[in-house]
Amino acid sequence: MKISHIEHIGIAVKSLDEAIPYYEGVLGMKCYSVEEVADQKVKTAFFKVGDTKIELLESTDPEGPIGKFIEKKGQGIHHLAFAVDNVDAALEEVAEKGVTLIDKTSRKGAEGLNIGFLHPKATLGVLTELCAE
Amino acid sequence: MKISHIEHIGIAVKSLDEAIPYYEGVLGMKCYSVEEVADQKVKTAFFKVGDTKIELLESTDPEGPIGKFIEKKGQGIHHLAFAVDNVDAALEEVAEKGVTLIDKTSRKGAEGLNIGFLHPKATLGVLTELCAE
Numbered sequence: 001m002k003i004s005h006i007e008h009i010g011i012a013v014k015s016l017d018e019a020i021p022y023y024e025g026v027l028g029m030k031c032y033s034v035e036e037v038a039d040q041k042v043k044t045a046f047f048k049v050g051d052t053k054i055e056l057l058e059s060t061d062p063e064g065p066i067g068k069f070i071e072k073k074g075q076g077i078h079h080l081a082f083a084v085d086n087v088d089a090a091l092e093e094v095a096e097k098g099v100t101l102i103d104k105t106s107r108k109g110a111e112g113l114n115i116g117f118l119h120p121k122a123t124l125g126v127l128t129e130l131c132a133e
Numbered sequence: 134m135k136i137s138h139i140e141h142i143g144i145a146v147k148s149l150d151e152a153i154p155y156y157e158g159v160l161g162m163k164c165y166s167v168e169e170v171a172d173q174k175v176k177t178a179f180f181k182v183g184d185t186k187i188e189l190l191e192s193t194d195p196e197g198p199i200g201k202f203i204e205k206k207g208q209g210i211h212h213l214a215f216a217v218d219n220v221d222a223a224l225e226e227v228a229e230k231g232v233t234l235i236d237k238t239s240r241k242g243a244e245g246l247n248i249g250f251l252h253p254k255a256t257l258g259v260l261t262e263l264c265a266e
Contacts, residue, residue, distance in 0.1 A: 005183025050138025075258030
């Protein structure tokens with residue numbers, strides 16, 4: 001598997017209305033997109049930083065993955081997403097190396113990317129996403 | 134403050150001897166440096182990914198910051214480091230905006246960089262480092 005760059009870093013926040021002013025006003029970044037991803041029960045806000053993005057994630061449902069994450073661990077970094085050429089080929093390759101997958105095949109994520117998650121128990125505690133255009 | 138890119142992502146691991154083979158063998162990255170940072174009580178391993186680095190952090194002392202982090206939260210993403218032009222000027226600027234600092238002035242970190250940390254309570258749960266050459 002060839003990872004070209006970190007596609008984005010997913011950060012769980014309680015409120016985009018609170019978080020976007022912090023990222024813009026204090027860190028000097030510019031939010032270029034806000035998007036709801038209904039099947040993940042989140043509203044996302046994106047910022048470009050070098051060749052990487054920051055994806056802020058606000059839960060739209062306490063029972064969704066980000067709602068549960070914040071309840072258990074509080075706000076903070078949620079996942080790391082690596083850019084690969086082909087998500088299905090990469091998922092197959094890491095599975096052959098013994099890594100447990102959350103997604104056995106790719107699905108559509110935010111910004112229309114193909115995405116797939118590896119299980120954090122198999123990745124030394126880092127919830128890891130692979131993604132490609 | 135102008136952030137040019139994400140300088141690195143710090144990830145707490147129990148053992149570099151376990152983690153380096155995962156990042157190299159499964160994710161296909163190449164460790165280019167292992168360095169001990171005595172005053173932080175860590176041994177670090179670095180990987181370049183696009184314009185960002187991954188910094189794995191193994192504690193050399195259970196009472197050090199990474200030892201305590203792993204005891205409380207387990208292995209996982211520990212901090213996010215943004216590249217700025219001048220760390221002291223950036224620390225002063227964010228303090229003026231009401232952000233609580235861990236480091237009031239810059240100090241030396243891994244790879245000889247000037248670094249300074251903001252407090253995660255003031256940064257929506259993300260332990261945030263600013264760094265510059």
